[in-house]
Amino acid sequence: MQDIMAILPLLATCAGAILIMLVAAFETFRREGISILGIGLFAFAFFVQLTVENSSPIMPYSAIFNGMLVTSTFTKAAGLIILACGFFSAIAAQTYFTQNRWFVLEYYCMMLFAACGMILMTMAAELITVFVALEIMSLAIYTLIGCDRRSVIRSEAVLKYLMLGAFAGAFFVMGSVFIYAGAGSTRFVDIARAVSEGGFIANPALVGGSLLIMVALLFKAAAFPFHAWVVDVYDGAPMPVTGFMATAVKTAVFCVFANVLLINTELRDGWVGYLFWISVLTMFVGNLIAIGQNNLKRMLAASGIVHSGYLIIGLVAIGSDTVSNGAVIFYLAAYAASTLGIFVALSYLGGEDEKRIRFDDFNGLARVRPYSAACITIFLLSMAGIPPTAGFMGKFYIIAGAFKHGFVALGVLGIISSILSVWYYLRLIISMYFREPQEEFGVSEMTLAPLGTFALAAAVFAISFIPVVI
């Protein structure tokens, strides 16, 4: 019974997805009804997750289901972020569908299934459970990207993501085989015991297996050697789906990453040296890609790579002793609020068929729609890390943690990278405020997305008040 209570948010999300699937079969429910139902179900699952109590909040593996899943304050916070991302992406999708005059009923059902996979992923404490959750999430996301079947670009984006994602998934499974061979089990507790008894470097199967698993996770997290797909896939996906991928998927992947690194200190220390360089290269390569972009969506995708770099700093520097990984989860929340905010704003400002997508297309937005422009400015400043916002606090906690644990070089490089990133964020602010408007930025109907944008702008400030221990 305790076990069932702990996974209640997962069950609520899954039941919601099935409910929408069944309801979609009836003729009487059309676009508006299904959209409101989808948004409502995300809100419901959010409150279920909020009310779930964790009996033992700090233990690293307070296991349920016989050690297959774990719940802690970390997984609870991650679940809240994922469901909030789903809620705001659903609001963005409702507006996007109204503006683009196409709709598939299964869209919200797929979003809920993706959220279900993500929540399972944050809780998983066994390698094949991680794999199954990863695939539940990925298959739903592939479908979401390709749900506009008329468009050739969307189909190509699905192909690219599907092939590379399945390739990375195969690496993950092979890594699990190696770890199963080395440790005799795929459960995290047993792996931890095997490592502490037999050593990590002395066991080639464990080293090889964890390498393959790192490759798969770095691929999903869009870190340096495996970042090339991100820009193309984000560019090809519909706007609300891009926002959902950039925030919720990243949260789920980094939770698994943190959980895997928490297995054992020796295993973690074996990889920290490599993760150091990966995080540095991820930040600087991401910045170089972002500076060269003319398309707003591609710029945001590249800035997502840079933020993965900061999160890896968090994983490298903090971790073994701070079990709840507060700084990482705080950064994920701050990043999710600001990135999703921009995508929600773009899904109603983008116009029909995403015709406004380049920097120049937003010239003079502040004259025509001052409130939307102000919100976008808040989001961009938060992503760049300018003081009163959540993005600044997130960067502060991560970099302060790096200094505190002796990774001074990493902290300094993180600061340099965040100064570099101001350049491309300011470019959009300059075109919005200091150029003459060329068009009206007409929005066809008043819908929910502007409200969602204002709520997220408020959240950017509200999140910065959450206290974090580093």
Added chain:
Amino acid sequence: MINNYLALSIVLFCLGILGVVSRRNVFVVFMAIELMLNAANLGFVAVSRLHVNMDGHVLALMVMAVAAAEAALALAVIILLHKHKGNLDTNIFSLLKG
């Protein structure tokens, strides 16, 4: 004896990687990915014998179920692409070259 099965599993996995990297037809690339997953399944069953417990068999079944779901989606995507382009060569899918 079991070492041979593990070696075969690794060889199949490497053949799969080679197929993904070198082939230009979407269909063949997808088959290579399936080969990689099945190599892992063989590895699971072999290691299961090595450790004399049944976990590996169950894990192999799980992976098979996921692979089937993935195959269903991938075949649908392949049909969709064939409708759009009439060809399955990866070189013609070039709208998203950054």
